[in-house]
Amino acid sequence: MKIYPFDKPTEKQIEYAQxxxxxxxxxxxxxxxxxxxxxxxxxxxxxxxxxxMDELRGHVDDVW
Structure with missing residues (x-):
């Protein structure tokens, strides 16, 4: 499938997905x-x- 320039994801979208x-x-x-x-x-x-992320935050709050 060919992706045209106007259909490429933005850098922010790629970074957020990663x-x-x-x-x-x-x-x-x-x-x-x-x-x-x-x-x-x-x-x-x-x-x-x-x-x-919520699970990790829950564990961090218990430690502090």
Whole structure:
């Protein structure tokens, strides 16, 4: 599938997707996704990543 320049994801979208991936340890390649595909992917993994972040925050609060 060819991705046209106007359909490429922004750098912020890519960075945000990589940030979310780091929490859920997802190995999905985001480099070949279009803007819409990446947006859908972010919406898909965001709840999972937020759940992990909340769990980590809960443990940090107990220590301090």
């Amino acid at each position: 940030y979310l991936q780091s929490y859920i340890q997802d190995d999905t390649s985001i480099t070949h996704m279009s803007k819409d595909e990446l947006s859908s992917y972010i919406k898909f993994i965001k709840p999972q990543a937020e759940e992990v």
